[in-house]
Amino acid sequence: MIIQKTENSRISTFDPNNFSFGNTFIDHMIICEYEDGKWGDVKLVPYGPLMFTPAMMGVNYGQACFEGMKAYKDKDGQVFLFRPEKNFERINKSATRLAMPEVTEEMFLDGLKALVDLDRGWIPSGEGMSLYIRPLIFATEEALKARVSNKYMFAIVATPAKSYYTEPVSVKISDHYSRAASGGVGSAKAAGNYAASFYPTQLAMDEGYEQIIWTDDATHEYFEESGTMNVFVRINDTIYTPPTSEKILDGVTRDSFIQLAKKRGIEVKVEPIPVKAVVEAQKNGTLKEVWGVGTAVVTTVFQALGYNGDKLQLPVLSDDESFAATLKNDLVNIQTNVAEDTFGWRVVVEKNVLETV
Amino acid sequence: MIIQKTENSRISTFDPNNFSFGNTFIDHMIICEYEDGKWGDVKLVPYGPLMFTPAMMGVNYGQACFEGMKAYKDKDGQVFLFRPEKNFERINKSATRLAMPEVTEEMFLDGLKALVDLDRGWIPSGEGMSLYIRPLIFATEEALKARVSNKYMFAIVATPAKSYYTEPVSVKISDHYSRAASGGVGSAKAAGNYAASFYPTQLAMDEGYEQIIWTDDATHEYFEESGTMNVFVRINDTIYTPPTSEKILDGVTRDSFIQLAKKRGIEVKVEPIPVKAVVEAQKNGTLKEVWGVGTAVVTTVFQALGYNGDKLQLPVLSDDESFAATLKNDLVNIQTNVAEDTFGWRVVVEKNVLETV
Ligand SMILES: Cc1ncc(COP(=O)(O)O)c(C=O)c1O
Ligand SMILES: Cc1ncc(COP(=O)(O)O)c(C=O)c1O
Numbered sequence: 001m002i003i004q005k006t007e008n009s010r011i012s013t014f015d016p017n018n019f020s021f022g023n024t025f026i027d028h029m030i031i032c033e034y035e036d037g038k039w040g041d042v043k044l045v046p047y048g049p050l051m052f053t054p055a056m057m058g059v060n061y062g063q064a065c066f067e068g069m070k071a072y073k074d075k076d077g078q079v080f081l082f083r084p085e086k087n088f089e090r091i092n093k094s095a096t097r098l099a100m101p102e103v104t105e106e107m108f109l110d111g112l113k114a115l116v117d118l119d120r121g122w123i124p125s126g127e128g129m130s131l132y133i134r135p136l137i138f139a140t141e142e143a144l145k146a147r148v149s150n151k152y153m154f155a156i157v158a159t160p161a162k163s164y165y166t167e168p169v170s171v172k173i174s175d176h177y178s179r180a181a182s183g184g185v186g187s188a189k190a191a192g193n194y195a196a197s198f199y200p201t202q203l204a205m206d207e208g209y210e211q212i213i214w215t216d217d218a219t220h221e222y223f224e225e226s227g228t229m230n231v232f233v234r235i236n237d238t239i240y241t242p243p244t245s246e247k248i249l250d251g252v253t254r255d256s257f258i259q260l261a262k263k264r265g266i267e268v269k270v271e272p273i274p275v276k277a278v279v280e281a282q283k284n285g286t287l288k289e290v291w292g293v294g295t296a297v298v299t300t301v302f303q304a305l306g307y308n309g310d311k312l313q314l315p316v317l318s319d320d321e322s323f324a325a326t327l328k329n330d331l332v333n334i335q336t337n338v339a340e341d342t343f344g345w346r347v348v349v350e351k352n353v354l355e356t357v
Numbered sequence: 358m359i360i361q362k363t364e365n366s367r368i369s370t371f372d373p374n375n376f377s378f379g380n381t382f383i384d385h386m387i388i389c390e391y392e393d394g395k396w397g398d399v400k401l402v403p404y405g406p407l408m409f410t411p412a413m414m415g416v417n418y419g420q421a422c423f424e425g426m427k428a429y430k431d432k433d434g435q436v437f438l439f440r441p442e443k444n445f446e447r448i449n450k451s452a453t454r455l456a457m458p459e460v461t462e463e464m465f466l467d468g469l470k471a472l473v474d475l476d477r478g479w480i481p482s483g484e485g486m487s488l489y490i491r492p493l494i495f496a497t498e499e500a501l502k503a504r505v506s507n508k509y510m511f512a513i514v515a516t517p518a519k520s521y522y523t524e525p526v527s528v529k530i531s532d533h534y535s536r537a538a539s540g541g542v543g544s545a546k547a548a549g550n551y552a553a554s555f556y557p558t559q560l561a562m563d564e565g566y567e568q569i570i571w572t573d574d575a576t577h578e579y580f581e582e583s584g585t586m587n588v589f590v591r592i593n594d595t596i597y598t599p600p601t602s603e604k605i606l607d608g609v610t611r612d613s614f615i616q617l618a619k620k621r622g623i624e625v626k627v628e629p630i631p632v633k634a635v636v637e638a639q640k641n642g643t644l645k646e647v648w649g650v651g652t653a654v655v656t657t658v659f660q661a662l663g664y665n666g667d668k669l670q671l672p673v674l675s676d677d678e679s680f681a682a683t684l685k686n687d688l689v690n691i692q693t694n695v696a697e698d699t700f701g702w703r704v705v706v707e708k709n710v711l712e713t714v
Contacts, residue, residue, distance in 0.1 A: 022502035025412065049408035054512035055382065059421045059495040062548030063555070066417055068501075099555035134501050138416040139552075144425075144491050144516050145379035146551045146585050148559070155411035159501050174540070181538030181574040183531070185553045191419030192549010194503045195496075196542045198420070198456035202505070217538040218575035228503050 001106075001114060003354060006046035014160070016124035021132070021162050026119040030111040030156035033140070034101055039154070042107050044114055044354075047157060057149040058138035064191035065094035066136035068295050069252075070161065071116045071349065073125040074337035079116060079349040082335050084109055086252045091135060093250075094188035099148045100137055108135060110353075111156055117353040119158070128163030132296070138191070166297050169210035171226060171290075172306035173275055174200065178217035179224060179247075186224075186247035194228070201227070209306050211292070215275060216247070223273040229292030229300060230254035231273075234323055235281045236288065238267040253293040253331070259343060260330045266323060275307070282312045290314060291324040299328040358463075358471060360711060363403035371517070373481035378489070378519050383476040387468040387513035390497070391458055396511070399464050401471055401711075404514060414506040415495035421548035422451035423493035425652050426609075427518065428473045428706065430482040431694035436473060436706040439692050441466060443609045448492060450607075451545035456505045457494055465492060467710075468513055474710040476515070485520030489653070495548070523654050526567035528583060528647075529663035530632055531557065535574035536581060536604075543581075543604035551585070558584070566663050568649070572632060573604070580630040586649030586657060587611035588630075591680050592638045593645065595624040610650040610688070616700060617687045623680060632664070639669045647671060648681040656685040 006027045014024065029047045033040045058064045067087040072080050088109055092102040112133065116123070123131040135156045139149030177200035180186025185193060197212070204212050211227040223231055223242055230251040233240045239261055244250040261268045281287035282305070290302045301324050305312045319325040333339035334346065363384045371381065386404040390397045415421045424444040429437050445466055449459040473480070473488065480488040492513045496506030534557035537543025542550060554569070561569050568584040580588055580599055587608040590597045596618055601607040618625045638644035639662070647659045658681050662669045676682040690696035691703065 022500045023412075023498075025410075025499070029411065031411070047410065049410050051406035052409050053382075053404065053406050053514070054386065054388070054493060054495070054510065055380075055491070055514045058416045060423055060491070060493060060548060061551035061555075062419050062421065063552040064416045064419065097556055098552045099559055132501060134412070134417070136411060136417060138411070141380075142382070143379045144489060144514065146554075148555050153411065157410070157412045157501065176540050178538045178540035181535045181541060183533050183535035183557075183574050184538060184541075185549075190549060190552065191417060192542075192547060192552060194418035195420040195455045195547065195549060197503075198418075198505050199454055200540070202456055217540050 001110065002041050002043045004043065004045045005118070011121050014122060016129070016160065019160055022159055024159050026122040026131070026158045026160070028115055028119055030115050032107050032154040034152035034154070035150070039101070039104065039107060042111055044118065052140065053142050055142040055144055056139070057141045057143055060144070061139065061146055062190070062192040063098055063100055063139035063149055064136065065091060065098055065100065065189050066134055066191065067091045067189060069133045070295055071123055071131040071133060072336045073123045073129070075125070077125070078337065079120050079123060080335070080337060081112065081116070081347040081349060083252050083256070083345045084112060084347055087135065090189065090250065091137065094190060095137055097185055097188040098190055100139070100152060103137060103154050107154055113349050113353045115156055115158065116349045117351060120349070122160055124160050130161045131158050132161040133158045166300050168301045168303035170208065170304040170306065170311065171211045171213050171302050172204040172207060172209040173213045174215045175220050175308070177212070179214040181217055182247065184247065187245065187249055189249065207306065213305070221275055223275065223278070224248055226292035229294035232257065232291050232293065232324070233273055233278055233287070234289040235286050238269055239323060240269045240271060240273050242273055243270050251294060253295055253298065256331055256345070257293055257327050260327050261323070264326070278305070279307055279312065282314070288315060289317060289322060289324050298332060299324050358467065359398050359400045361400065361402045362475070368478050371479060373486070373517065376517055379516055381516050383479040383488070383515045383517070385472055385476055387472050389464050389511040391509035391511070392507070396458070396461065396464060399468055401475065409497065410499050412499040412501055413496070414498045414500055417501070418496065418503055419547070419549040420455055420457055420496035420506055421493065422448060422455055422457065422546050423491055423548065424448045424546060426490050427487040427652055428480055428490060429487050429693045430480045432482070434482070435694065436477050436480060437692070437694060438469065438473070438704045438706060440609050440613070440702045441469060441704055444492065447546065447607065448494065451547060452494055454542055454545040455547055457496070457509060460494065460511050464511055470706050470710045472513055472515065473706045474708060477706070479517055481517050487518045488515050489518040490515045523657050525658045525660035527565065527661040527663065527668065528568045528570050528659050529561040529564060529566040530570045531572045532577050532665070534569070536571040538574060539604065541604070544602065544606055546606065564663065570662070578632055580632065580635070581605055583649035586651035589614065589648050589650065589681070590630055590635055591646040592643050595626055596680060597626045597628065597630050599630055600627050608651060610652055610655065613688055613702070614650055614684050617684050618680070621683070635662070636664055636669065639671070645672060646674060646679060646681050655688060656681050
């Protein structure tokens, strides 16, 4: 790893009690360039602009995929990553689907640790605080030909993140727009999937919803995901989530929720969720909770489901009654080193990793 | 328009008889930036790199769309665009679907004319030669949040293009992968659509095909497009092409072919094309031609269709017998000012436009 530390740290301007998530960037970033069929040196450099022309293939043909993960600081100042190997596997799965080169462990996992260690001062601590980390790969060749690029950049950038508490939201069950095609790229964290979701989401907002529950594009009869989260439904005391597939992202939070639920003895059924079954359950009072899960906010609880022009209300549960709240709590306690990690999910970020890499 | 001409023209290094299409860039480009809810000044500047960080939303969330169009030089050195207003309309349709701001006529059409006029020396002339022009819009805000960007860049870059003659190719009728979802972004020239198509295309190549005929993602029973082209099928003396829809790009070449065919009295049916009907017609000898159309190569003729593991051969027709060749010829003659333009499709690029804008 080639290390070039900044001479102009911006950390004195960073107020952990008052910052804007998503556009406050830590001092450094990881970059690594691919050319002539291979990745070059991994570099840890000051965060900042690079030179690209508008002919860059990444913005022309969308060959770009990313990950979203977090580092957490415990009360003693120790820093942890959460299941980073899952994100490593997933970025390579995304890369393969988009005909991009896979990244190596050295680039991804060592890069991550070196960056987080060096900029550990940027990780806010306290409830809900974390560092949101964005590894990504994008095509950098300048060429106006719709074909696989010969040049890529792998980068890791990061931004401090605030409390993930969000108010319960109303979501619209999609009856026209969709997120993924059969035989498409829904299971990849492909850049283009996100742009495609913005306009339908805006339309749902115009109708008074905050998010969309994506359904299958052919019939709109089955739940797929919710916004940029995986979705869970609780009917009586059983929780349901759709199986992952080429249309559904294999979320780390989803998998963790499934394992945590099983540990608590909650029945989990990983099976297709028909919209009709959920509507039926709402009508007969057995629908207890519907929620989304993802790294960014852990859980978003839904208060109402928009279906066929109706707003189907969901019960308001106390944190004790709510499986969503209980499982979220279990997860956050592991992530932040408050509870024992019987799963081996936490990965400590050693101090001064840089001296050893 | 703000004009900053290059002081280091590279045109003396450009050999119109020996250049690489797609990565030879003309001296200038158009750029225009969007911020605070509005587009700034249109600028004609030297082609070259700009500063972007890896947190640029365009590569993270794929908010990016583009156009592909050409300028042609006739034997007297006059330069023409072809139906540029269609591309102007389409980029705004794409932008809307991706929740991006529309561009103005001044940015798009005036920008195009100014750029092509100034760099007209870069347009090779002779059969099949042209300038390939790439207008695009992409998100430039630096932010790690999956939401609509607040900043964009509109740009026009261009590369000299060579003869569009291509050998007949074998295409695989897709039975698993797909290009577009119902309720998705297939009708937009969204960057992400192209990245999504590369891997399936590579797999088809591994099986001995050059391209894919995309079919509907739910059943794979209907033709949609072919590679990055619209598709035509000729059975006996009738030609068929699928209707445009939210899954099918409304191609300028497709529309021109339809009008040219009608002018020649060829029967054109714009209706869904069942895969089975094509296979049936191949078996009973009524399938005469299948071809793709698009700006880049005008026409690619198919010699065989891969279906269910079989390679269904297509007849070899002379240029006189072939509707694809006849219509291509009609189109190219209009584009290059060899034939009278009864449709009003050609738009001349006046000399010294710059003095008037
Ligand atoms: C489309 C989509 N679904 C689900 C998720 C949740 O995945 P994870 O739990 O790994 O963050 C994400 C990412 O956060 C996503 O982008
Ligand atoms: C997916 C797709 N279909 C069809 C076409 C053909 O459109 P046009 O004739 O306007 O070039 C293109 C672009 O060239 C395309 O990208």
